[in-house]
Amino acid sequence: xxxxxxFLITAIAAACLHAQxxxxxxxxxxxxxxxxxxxxAEYCLENKLYSEARALCEKVSGDxxxxxxxxxxxxxxxxxxxxxxxxxxYLDRREGVNARRAAGAEKAGVAAQQILQIDPDHTGAHEAxxxxxxxxxxxxxxxxxxxxxxxxxxxxxxxxxxxREVSWDEPYVLVGEHFTLVTDLSWxxxxxxxxxxxxxxxxxxxxxxxxxxxxxxxxxxxxxKDSATFVDFSAExxxxxxxxxxxxxxxxxxxxxxxxxxxxxxxxxxxxxDNLARTLYHECSHRLVEIGLRGRRxxxxxxxxxxxxxxxxxxxxxxxxxxxxxxNGDKYKLKGLEDQRTYTIKKYWAGGKGxxxxxxxxxxxxxxxxxxxxxxxxxxxxxxxxxxxxYCLFEKPDEYRKPYLALLVDYYRTDTTRRDxxxxxxxxxxxxxxxWEKWVVKLK
Numbered sequence: 001x002x003x004x005x006x007f008l009i010t011a012i013a014a015a016c017l018h019a020q021x022x023x024x025x026x027x028x029x030x031x032x033x034x035x036x037x038x039x040x041a042e043y044c045l046e047n048k049l050y051s052e053a054r055a056l057c058e059k060v061s062g063d064x065x066x067x068x069x070x071x072x073x074x075x076x077x078x079x080x081x082x083x084x085x086x087x088x089x090y091l092d093r094r095e096g097v098n099a100r101r102a103a104g105a106e107k108a109g110v111a112a113q114q115i116l117q118i119d120p121d122h123t124g125a126h127e128a129x130x131x132x133x134x135x136x137x138x139x140x141x142x143x144x145x146x147x148x149x150x151x152x153x154x155x156x157x158x159x160x161x162x163x164r165e166v167s168w169d170e171p172y173v174l175v176g177e178h179f180t181l182v183t184d185l186s187w188x189x190x191x192x193x194x195x196x197x198x199x200x201x202x203x204x205x206x207x208x209x210x211x212x213x214x215x216x217x218x219x220x221x222x223x224x225k226d227s228a229t230f231v232d233f234s235a236e237x238x239x240x241x242x243x244x245x246x247x248x249x250x251x252x253x254x255x256x257x258x259x260x261x262x263x264x265x266x267x268x269x270x271x272x273x274d275n276l277a278r279t280l281y282h283e284c285s286h287r288l289v290e291i292g293l294r295g296r297r298x299x300x301x302x303x304x305x306x307x308x309x310x311x312x313x314x315x316x317x318x319x320x321x322x323x324x325x326x327x328n329g330d331k332y333k334l335k336g337l338e339d340q341r342t343y344t345i346k347k348y349w350a351g352g353k354g355x356x357x358x359x360x361x362x363x364x365x366x367x368x369x370x371x372x373x374x375x376x377x378x379x380x381x382x383x384x385x386x387x388x389x390x391y392c393l394f395e396k397p398d399e400y401r402k403p404y405l406a407l408l409v410d411y412y413r414t415d416t417t418r419r420d421x422x423x424x425x426x427x428x429x430x431x432x433x434x435x436w437e438k439w440v441v442k443l444k
Contacts, residue, residue: 023104024097026118034064036097041071043093047086050075051415082409084292088213091295095121120296136175138218148173148182155194161187168229177201179284183223185260193280197221199327200281204288207334208318208393211405212292219287221280223258230259247279249286252302256283270340278323278338285319293412304414305367311416312370313363313385314408320386321393337386342443344383350441357384359433363421387440395439400425 025033037056044053054075057068102119112125119125126133132145136152151173153159159174166172168184174194178201181194205214224230227243234241234257239250246266247258260276267275294301305315323338336342349356361375362384370381392404403425410416421429 021096021100021103023107024100026101026105026108026110028059028061031062034060034062034068036100038064038067038071040090040093040097041068044090045071045074047089048078048081049086049090050078051080051410051418052090052413055413055415080406080409082211082406084209084211084213087211087293087409088215091213091215095119095296136180136218137173137220152180155198166190168224168233179219179221181221181223183221183260184225184229185223193223193277196277196327197280197284199332200284200322200325201288203325203327203332203334204285204322208405211409212289215291215295217254217291217296219256219284219291220254221256221258221284223260223276223280225260227259227261230257230261233257246275247283249283249290251286251290251305254287254291254302256280256287258283270343272339273326277325277327281322281325282319285322286315289315289318289408290412293409305412307367308411308414309366309417310364311407311411312365312367313381313388314404314411316370316382317385317389318408320382321389323386337383337390337443341383341386344379345387345440345443348380348383354441356437356441359384359388359436360429363388363429387443388436391436391439396435399427 024036025031027033037060041053041056041060044050044056054072057071060068098119099121102115102122102125105115105118106122106124112128115122115125126139130142131139132142132149134140134145134149134152136154137148140148147170151162151170152175153162153173155174155176162172164170166184166187171182171184172187172190174181174183174190176194176198179194179197181190181197183190183193185193205212222233224233230245231241231243234245234248237250237253237255237257239248239253239257241248241257241259243259244262245259246262247256249256258276258279263276263279266272267278272278290302320337320341322334323341324334324336326333326335337345348354357376357380362370362381372378376384389404392400407416407424410418421432425432
Protein backbone atom coordinates (compact mmCIF):
# COMPACT_ATOMS: atom_id res chain seq x y z
CA UNK A 1 0.00 0.00 0.00
CA UNK A 2 1.56 3.28 -1.06
CA UNK A 3 1.51 6.39 1.09
CA UNK A 4 0.15 8.38 -1.84
CA UNK A 5 -2.96 6.24 -1.71
CA UNK A 6 -3.55 7.36 1.84
CA PHE A 7 -4.57 10.92 1.26
CA LEU A 8 -7.83 9.67 2.71
CA ILE A 9 -6.43 9.96 6.23
CA THR A 10 -5.56 13.64 5.89
CA ALA A 11 -8.89 14.27 4.24
CA ILE A 12 -11.30 12.39 6.51
CA ALA A 13 -14.32 14.66 6.74
CA ALA A 14 -17.85 14.91 8.07
CA ALA A 15 -20.27 12.06 7.58
CA CYS A 16 -22.86 14.51 6.27
CA LEU A 17 -21.73 16.39 3.19
CA HIS A 18 -22.50 20.09 3.17
CA ALA A 19 -25.29 21.40 1.02
CA GLN A 20 -24.49 24.51 -1.02
CA UNK A 21 -23.87 27.22 1.57
CA UNK A 22 -24.48 30.92 1.20
CA UNK A 23 -21.07 32.57 0.73
CA UNK A 24 -19.48 34.67 3.45
CA UNK A 25 -16.30 36.76 3.40
CA UNK A 26 -13.45 34.30 3.80
CA UNK A 27 -10.60 36.63 4.78
CA UNK A 28 -10.30 38.74 7.94
CA UNK A 29 -9.31 41.65 5.69
CA UNK A 30 -12.68 41.60 3.92
CA UNK A 31 -15.58 43.81 5.06
CA UNK A 32 -18.15 41.87 7.07
CA UNK A 33 -15.82 39.01 7.94
CA UNK A 34 -16.16 39.59 11.67
CA UNK A 35 -19.98 39.60 11.64
CA UNK A 36 -20.10 35.81 11.81
CA UNK A 37 -17.41 35.71 14.50
CA UNK A 38 -19.41 38.01 16.74
CA UNK A 39 -22.53 35.95 16.10
CA UNK A 40 -20.64 32.88 17.33
CA ALA A 41 -19.53 34.83 20.38
CA GLU A 42 -23.14 35.82 21.08
CA TYR A 43 -24.09 32.13 21.07
CA CYS A 44 -21.26 31.35 23.47
CA LEU A 45 -22.27 34.18 25.78
CA GLU A 46 -25.87 32.99 25.83
CA ASN A 47 -24.78 29.41 26.58
CA LYS A 48 -22.27 30.31 29.31
CA LEU A 49 -19.23 29.43 27.22
CA TYR A 50 -17.56 32.59 28.41
CA SER A 51 -13.94 31.69 27.66
CA GLU A 52 -14.70 30.88 24.04
CA ALA A 53 -16.76 34.04 23.64
CA ARG A 54 -13.82 36.06 24.93
CA ALA A 55 -11.33 34.25 22.68
CA LEU A 56 -13.49 34.90 19.62
CA CYS A 57 -13.95 38.57 20.42
CA GLU A 58 -10.27 39.20 21.01
CA LYS A 59 -9.74 38.65 17.27
CA VAL A 60 -12.48 41.03 16.13
CA SER A 61 -11.73 44.40 14.54
CA GLY A 62 -13.54 46.95 12.43
CA ASP A 63 -17.15 47.96 12.92
CA UNK A 64 -17.83 44.96 15.20
CA UNK A 65 -15.01 45.81 17.61
CA UNK A 66 -17.28 47.79 19.94
CA UNK A 67 -19.72 44.90 20.39
CA UNK A 68 -16.79 42.51 20.83
CA UNK A 69 -15.48 44.63 23.71
CA UNK A 70 -18.93 44.59 25.30
CA UNK A 71 -19.04 40.80 25.13
CA UNK A 72 -15.59 40.55 26.70
CA UNK A 73 -16.75 42.76 29.54
CA UNK A 74 -19.86 40.61 30.05
CA UNK A 75 -17.64 37.53 30.36
CA UNK A 76 -15.40 38.94 33.07
CA UNK A 77 -15.42 36.98 36.32
CA UNK A 78 -17.74 34.25 35.01
CA UNK A 79 -16.95 30.54 34.95
CA UNK A 80 -17.77 28.38 31.96
CA UNK A 81 -20.51 25.77 32.20
CA UNK A 82 -19.52 23.15 29.67
CA UNK A 83 -22.16 20.71 28.47
CA UNK A 84 -22.12 18.44 25.44
CA UNK A 85 -25.24 20.16 24.14
CA UNK A 86 -23.83 23.67 24.39
CA UNK A 87 -20.33 22.84 23.18
CA UNK A 88 -21.58 20.58 20.39
CA UNK A 89 -23.99 23.31 19.30
CA TYR A 90 -21.11 25.77 19.15
CA LEU A 91 -18.99 23.44 17.03
CA ASP A 92 -21.92 22.93 14.64
CA ARG A 93 -22.27 26.67 14.25
CA ARG A 94 -18.54 27.28 13.86
CA GLU A 95 -18.26 24.60 11.21
CA GLY A 96 -21.30 26.04 9.47
CA VAL A 97 -19.60 29.44 9.36
CA ASN A 98 -16.45 27.85 7.94
CA ALA A 99 -18.54 26.11 5.27
CA ARG A 100 -20.01 29.46 4.23
CA ARG A 101 -16.59 31.12 4.25
CA ALA A 102 -15.30 28.30 2.07
CA ALA A 103 -18.22 28.90 -0.30
CA GLY A 104 -17.12 32.52 -0.51
CA ALA A 105 -13.59 31.42 -1.30
CA GLU A 106 -14.85 29.04 -3.99
CA LYS A 107 -16.92 31.82 -5.56
CA ALA A 108 -13.82 34.01 -5.64
CA GLY A 109 -11.87 31.31 -7.50
CA VAL A 110 -9.56 30.34 -4.64
CA ALA A 111 -7.62 27.12 -5.20
CA ALA A 112 -9.17 23.92 -3.89
CA GLN A 113 -6.34 23.19 -1.45
CA GLN A 114 -6.75 26.64 0.11
CA ILE A 115 -10.50 26.13 0.40
CA LEU A 116 -9.88 22.94 2.37
CA GLN A 117 -7.76 24.97 4.78
CA ILE A 118 -10.98 26.83 5.65
CA ASP A 119 -13.40 23.92 5.48
CA PRO A 120 -11.97 20.37 5.36
CA ASP A 121 -15.43 19.09 4.36
CA HIS A 122 -15.93 21.23 1.25
CA THR A 123 -17.46 18.98 -1.40
CA GLY A 124 -16.57 21.09 -4.42
CA ALA A 125 -12.91 21.39 -3.43
CA HIS A 126 -12.58 17.65 -2.88
CA GLU A 127 -14.26 16.87 -6.18
CA ALA A 128 -12.02 19.39 -7.95
CA UNK A 129 -9.04 17.42 -6.64
CA UNK A 130 -10.54 14.15 -7.86
CA UNK A 131 -11.51 12.83 -4.43
CA UNK A 132 -14.47 10.55 -3.81
CA UNK A 133 -16.51 10.02 -0.67
CA UNK A 134 -16.78 6.56 0.90
CA UNK A 135 -19.09 6.08 3.88
CA UNK A 136 -17.11 5.12 6.96
CA UNK A 137 -13.79 6.35 5.58
CA UNK A 138 -14.36 9.87 4.29
CA UNK A 139 -12.82 11.50 1.24
CA UNK A 140 -10.44 9.30 -0.72
CA UNK A 141 -8.20 9.70 -3.70
CA UNK A 142 -9.57 8.00 -6.78
CA UNK A 143 -7.12 5.09 -6.41
CA UNK A 144 -7.93 4.64 -2.73
CA UNK A 145 -11.65 4.77 -3.45
CA UNK A 146 -11.31 2.07 -6.10
CA UNK A 147 -9.45 -0.14 -3.61
CA UNK A 148 -11.44 0.36 -0.41
CA UNK A 149 -14.92 0.67 -1.88
CA UNK A 150 -14.50 -2.87 -3.17
CA UNK A 151 -13.36 -4.14 0.24
CA UNK A 152 -15.74 -2.33 2.57
CA UNK A 153 -18.32 -4.39 4.45
CA UNK A 154 -20.96 -2.98 6.77
CA UNK A 155 -21.13 -4.59 10.20
CA UNK A 156 -24.86 -3.96 10.28
CA UNK A 157 -25.22 -6.41 7.38
CA UNK A 158 -23.61 -9.20 9.46
CA UNK A 159 -21.06 -9.90 6.73
CA UNK A 160 -19.56 -13.29 5.96
CA UNK A 161 -15.83 -13.87 5.69
CA UNK A 162 -14.68 -12.79 2.21
CA UNK A 163 -13.56 -15.54 -0.12
CA ARG A 164 -10.00 -14.21 -0.46
CA GLU A 165 -6.71 -14.00 1.38
CA VAL A 166 -6.34 -10.98 3.60
CA SER A 167 -3.22 -8.79 3.40
CA TRP A 168 -2.30 -5.22 4.28
CA ASP A 169 -2.59 -4.35 0.59
CA GLU A 170 -6.13 -5.82 0.56
CA PRO A 171 -7.27 -5.65 4.19
CA TYR A 172 -10.63 -6.27 5.78
CA VAL A 173 -12.57 -3.00 5.93
CA LEU A 174 -15.35 -3.35 8.48
CA VAL A 175 -17.60 -0.31 8.59
CA GLY A 176 -19.51 0.10 11.81
CA GLU A 177 -21.89 2.81 12.90
CA HIS A 178 -19.15 4.65 14.80
CA PHE A 179 -15.79 3.14 13.84
CA THR A 180 -14.30 1.63 10.71
CA LEU A 181 -11.62 -1.01 11.26
CA VAL A 182 -9.05 -1.53 8.51
CA THR A 183 -6.93 -4.57 9.33
CA ASP A 184 -5.10 -7.66 8.14
CA LEU A 185 -5.92 -9.59 11.32
CA SER A 186 -7.71 -12.90 10.96
CA TRP A 187 -11.40 -12.62 10.14
CA UNK A 188 -12.40 -13.86 13.59
CA UNK A 189 -10.33 -11.21 15.36
CA UNK A 190 -11.29 -8.49 12.90
CA UNK A 191 -14.99 -9.09 13.54
CA UNK A 192 -14.45 -9.25 17.29
CA UNK A 193 -12.65 -5.92 17.60
CA UNK A 194 -14.83 -4.13 15.07
CA UNK A 195 -17.88 -5.05 17.16
CA UNK A 196 -16.17 -4.21 20.46
CA UNK A 197 -15.39 -0.72 19.17
CA UNK A 198 -19.05 -0.01 18.48
CA UNK A 199 -19.97 -1.06 22.01
CA UNK A 200 -17.06 0.90 23.47
CA UNK A 201 -18.37 4.04 21.75
CA UNK A 202 -21.71 3.81 23.57
CA UNK A 203 -20.02 3.18 26.93
CA UNK A 204 -17.63 6.10 26.46
CA UNK A 205 -20.48 8.54 25.98
CA UNK A 206 -22.56 6.93 28.70
CA UNK A 207 -19.79 7.86 31.15
CA UNK A 208 -18.61 11.27 29.88
CA UNK A 209 -21.15 12.25 27.24
CA UNK A 210 -22.64 14.97 29.41
CA UNK A 211 -19.59 17.13 28.59
CA UNK A 212 -17.99 15.59 25.50
CA UNK A 213 -20.32 15.80 22.48
CA UNK A 214 -20.63 13.16 19.78
CA UNK A 215 -19.27 14.25 16.42
CA UNK A 216 -20.08 12.81 13.02
CA UNK A 217 -16.64 12.35 11.47
CA UNK A 218 -15.62 8.87 10.32
CA UNK A 219 -13.36 7.28 12.93
CA UNK A 220 -10.93 5.00 11.11
CA UNK A 221 -8.69 2.54 12.98
CA UNK A 222 -5.76 1.10 11.04
CA UNK A 223 -4.71 -2.08 12.86
CA UNK A 224 -1.61 -3.82 11.49
CA LYS A 225 -1.21 -7.51 12.26
CA ASP A 226 2.61 -7.39 12.15
CA SER A 227 5.05 -4.93 13.71
CA ALA A 228 7.05 -4.60 10.48
CA THR A 229 3.91 -3.52 8.60
CA PHE A 230 3.12 -1.02 11.36
CA VAL A 231 6.62 0.48 11.17
CA ASP A 232 6.51 0.82 7.37
CA PHE A 233 2.97 2.17 7.37
CA SER A 234 3.65 4.84 10.00
CA ALA A 235 6.80 5.92 8.16
CA GLU A 236 4.89 6.27 4.89
CA UNK A 237 2.43 8.54 6.65
CA UNK A 238 5.20 10.78 7.98
CA UNK A 239 4.81 9.71 11.61
CA UNK A 240 7.44 6.97 11.95
CA UNK A 241 7.13 4.64 14.93
CA UNK A 242 9.14 1.67 16.07
CA UNK A 243 8.28 -1.96 16.61
CA UNK A 244 7.84 -1.39 20.35
CA UNK A 245 5.08 1.19 19.85
CA UNK A 246 1.68 -0.36 20.52
CA UNK A 247 -0.37 2.36 18.92
CA UNK A 248 -0.93 6.05 18.44
CA UNK A 249 -3.67 8.56 17.72
CA UNK A 250 -2.38 11.05 15.16
CA UNK A 251 -4.59 14.09 15.46
CA UNK A 252 -3.16 15.77 12.38
CA UNK A 253 -4.21 12.76 10.31
CA UNK A 254 -7.39 12.11 12.26
CA UNK A 255 -6.27 8.49 12.40
CA UNK A 256 -5.61 5.71 14.89
CA UNK A 257 -2.68 3.38 14.15
CA UNK A 258 -2.30 0.14 16.10
CA UNK A 259 0.44 -2.50 16.19
CA UNK A 260 -1.39 -5.73 17.03
CA UNK A 261 1.76 -7.86 17.26
CA UNK A 262 3.26 -5.58 19.91
CA UNK A 263 -0.02 -5.38 21.82
CA UNK A 264 -0.30 -9.16 21.89
CA UNK A 265 3.32 -9.54 23.01
CA UNK A 266 2.93 -7.09 25.90
CA UNK A 267 -0.37 -8.67 26.89
CA UNK A 268 1.16 -12.14 27.05
CA UNK A 269 4.14 -10.87 29.01
CA UNK A 270 1.96 -9.05 31.53
CA UNK A 271 -0.78 -11.70 31.67
CA UNK A 272 -3.29 -9.09 30.49
CA UNK A 273 -6.80 -10.20 29.55
CA ASP A 274 -6.81 -8.54 26.12
CA ASN A 275 -4.08 -6.00 25.59
CA LEU A 276 -5.14 -5.26 22.01
CA ALA A 277 -8.60 -4.21 23.21
CA ARG A 278 -6.93 -2.16 25.96
CA THR A 279 -4.84 -0.31 23.37
CA LEU A 280 -7.80 0.24 21.05
CA TYR A 281 -9.88 1.75 23.86
CA HIS A 282 -7.00 4.01 24.88
CA GLU A 283 -6.28 5.34 21.39
CA CYS A 284 -9.94 5.63 20.43
CA SER A 285 -10.56 7.70 23.55
CA HIS A 286 -8.02 10.20 22.20
CA ARG A 287 -9.94 10.26 18.94
CA LEU A 288 -13.37 10.82 20.49
CA VAL A 289 -12.09 13.49 22.86
CA GLU A 290 -10.25 15.44 20.18
CA ILE A 291 -13.02 15.39 17.59
CA GLY A 292 -15.61 16.04 20.31
CA LEU A 293 -13.87 19.01 21.87
CA ARG A 294 -12.00 20.53 18.92
CA GLY A 295 -14.31 19.63 16.06
CA ARG A 296 -13.13 19.64 12.45
CA ARG A 297 -10.45 22.18 11.68
CA UNK A 298 -8.60 22.90 8.48
CA UNK A 299 -4.94 23.62 7.87
CA UNK A 300 -2.57 23.21 10.78
CA UNK A 301 -5.21 23.36 13.49
CA UNK A 302 -4.34 19.93 14.86
CA UNK A 303 -0.83 21.09 15.70
CA UNK A 304 -2.02 23.78 18.09
CA UNK A 305 -2.01 21.28 20.94
CA UNK A 306 1.76 20.93 20.55
CA UNK A 307 2.08 24.53 21.75
CA UNK A 308 0.45 23.95 25.13
CA UNK A 309 2.50 24.99 28.16
CA UNK A 310 0.80 23.08 30.98
CA UNK A 311 -1.63 20.27 31.84
CA UNK A 312 -0.66 17.96 28.98
CA UNK A 313 -1.16 15.09 31.45
CA UNK A 314 -4.90 15.37 31.01
CA UNK A 315 -4.72 14.14 27.40
CA UNK A 316 -3.41 10.75 28.48
CA UNK A 317 -5.42 10.65 31.69
CA UNK A 318 -8.84 10.35 30.07
CA UNK A 319 -7.57 7.60 27.73
CA UNK A 320 -6.00 5.63 30.61
CA UNK A 321 -9.35 5.61 32.42
CA UNK A 322 -10.85 3.46 29.64
CA UNK A 323 -7.98 0.96 29.37
CA UNK A 324 -9.51 -1.50 31.82
CA UNK A 325 -12.91 -1.54 30.13
CA UNK A 326 -14.21 -5.11 29.97
CA UNK A 327 -17.13 -5.71 27.64
CA ASN A 328 -19.29 -8.82 27.69
CA GLY A 329 -22.28 -8.45 25.40
CA ASP A 330 -24.63 -5.82 26.80
CA LYS A 331 -22.74 -5.72 30.08
CA TYR A 332 -19.46 -4.05 30.93
CA LYS A 333 -17.13 -3.36 33.83
CA LEU A 334 -14.85 -0.41 34.40
CA LYS A 335 -13.55 -1.30 37.81
CA GLY A 336 -10.44 0.85 38.09
CA LEU A 337 -6.98 1.38 36.67
CA GLU A 338 -5.62 -1.32 34.37
CA ASP A 339 -3.10 -3.75 35.89
CA GLN A 340 -0.03 -2.21 34.29
CA ARG A 341 -0.83 1.14 35.93
CA THR A 342 -1.53 -0.32 39.36
CA TYR A 343 1.65 -2.39 39.12
CA THR A 344 3.64 0.80 38.54
CA ILE A 345 2.03 2.48 41.53
CA LYS A 346 2.79 -0.45 43.81
CA LYS A 347 6.31 -0.87 42.49
CA TYR A 348 7.44 2.75 42.70
CA TRP A 349 5.19 4.47 45.23
CA ALA A 350 3.74 2.05 47.77
CA GLY A 351 5.52 0.18 50.54
CA GLY A 352 8.17 1.20 53.00
CA LYS A 353 10.62 2.58 50.43
CA GLY A 354 8.01 4.03 48.09
CA UNK A 355 7.64 7.73 47.51
CA UNK A 356 4.62 9.19 45.74
CA UNK A 357 5.77 11.82 43.24
CA UNK A 358 4.77 15.44 43.55
CA UNK A 359 1.87 16.35 41.27
CA UNK A 360 2.82 19.96 40.63
CA UNK A 361 5.92 19.40 38.45
CA UNK A 362 4.06 16.91 36.25
CA UNK A 363 0.76 18.77 35.99
CA UNK A 364 2.64 21.93 35.09
CA UNK A 365 4.22 20.34 32.01
CA UNK A 366 3.02 21.20 28.55
CA UNK A 367 3.02 18.97 25.47
CA UNK A 368 6.79 18.84 25.03
CA UNK A 369 7.63 18.50 28.72
CA UNK A 370 5.16 15.72 29.43
CA UNK A 371 6.51 13.70 26.51
CA UNK A 372 9.93 13.53 28.17
CA UNK A 373 11.23 11.38 31.01
CA UNK A 374 11.54 14.03 33.71
CA UNK A 375 10.96 14.68 36.60
CA UNK A 376 9.73 11.06 36.71
CA UNK A 377 9.73 8.32 34.10
CA UNK A 378 7.07 8.19 31.41
CA UNK A 379 5.77 4.95 32.93
CA UNK A 380 5.16 6.73 36.22
CA UNK A 381 3.66 9.75 34.48
CA UNK A 382 1.00 7.59 32.87
CA UNK A 383 0.18 5.96 36.21
CA UNK A 384 0.00 9.38 37.82
CA UNK A 385 -2.20 10.87 35.10
CA UNK A 386 -4.57 7.92 35.06
CA UNK A 387 -4.90 7.77 38.83
CA UNK A 388 -5.65 11.49 39.11
CA UNK A 389 -8.32 11.16 36.43
CA UNK A 390 -9.89 8.14 38.12
CA TYR A 391 -9.83 9.89 41.48
CA CYS A 392 -11.59 12.95 40.04
CA LEU A 393 -14.16 11.10 37.96
CA PHE A 394 -15.10 8.16 40.17
CA GLU A 395 -13.69 8.49 43.69
CA LYS A 396 -14.62 12.15 44.32
CA PRO A 397 -17.11 12.99 41.57
CA ASP A 398 -19.07 15.53 43.61
CA GLU A 399 -15.96 17.59 44.22
CA TYR A 400 -13.75 17.07 41.19
CA ARG A 401 -15.55 15.54 38.21
CA LYS A 402 -16.84 18.84 36.87
CA PRO A 403 -13.54 20.77 37.18
CA TYR A 404 -11.61 17.84 35.70
CA LEU A 405 -13.81 17.71 32.60
CA ALA A 406 -13.77 21.51 32.32
CA LEU A 407 -9.97 21.41 32.34
CA LEU A 408 -10.10 18.76 29.63
CA VAL A 409 -12.23 21.05 27.46
CA ASP A 410 -9.97 24.00 28.13
CA TYR A 411 -6.88 22.00 27.20
CA TYR A 412 -8.34 21.17 23.80
CA ARG A 413 -9.25 24.83 23.46
CA THR A 414 -5.60 25.63 24.36
CA ASP A 415 -6.79 27.89 27.18
CA THR A 416 -5.60 26.49 30.53
CA THR A 417 -3.52 29.35 31.92
CA ARG A 418 -6.41 31.66 32.69
CA ARG A 419 -7.17 29.99 36.05
CA ASP A 420 -4.82 28.23 38.41
CA UNK A 421 -5.42 24.81 39.98
CA UNK A 422 -7.01 26.14 43.16
CA UNK A 423 -9.50 28.31 41.29
CA UNK A 424 -10.48 25.38 39.10
CA UNK A 425 -10.70 22.61 41.70
CA UNK A 426 -11.56 24.64 44.80
CA UNK A 427 -8.62 23.18 46.71
CA UNK A 428 -4.93 23.96 46.88
CA UNK A 429 -2.55 21.70 45.00
CA UNK A 430 -0.94 20.81 48.33
CA UNK A 431 -4.22 19.65 49.88
CA UNK A 432 -5.26 17.80 46.72
CA UNK A 433 -1.89 16.06 46.69
CA UNK A 434 -2.38 14.91 50.28
CA UNK A 435 -5.82 13.38 49.75
CA TRP A 436 -4.99 11.83 46.35
CA GLU A 437 -1.72 10.43 47.71
CA LYS A 438 -3.47 8.78 50.64
CA TRP A 439 -5.88 7.08 48.24
CA VAL A 440 -3.45 6.15 45.47
CA VAL A 441 -1.05 4.02 47.55
CA LYS A 442 -3.99 1.88 48.68
CA LEU A 443 -5.19 1.08 45.14
CA LYS A 444 -6.21 -2.56 44.86
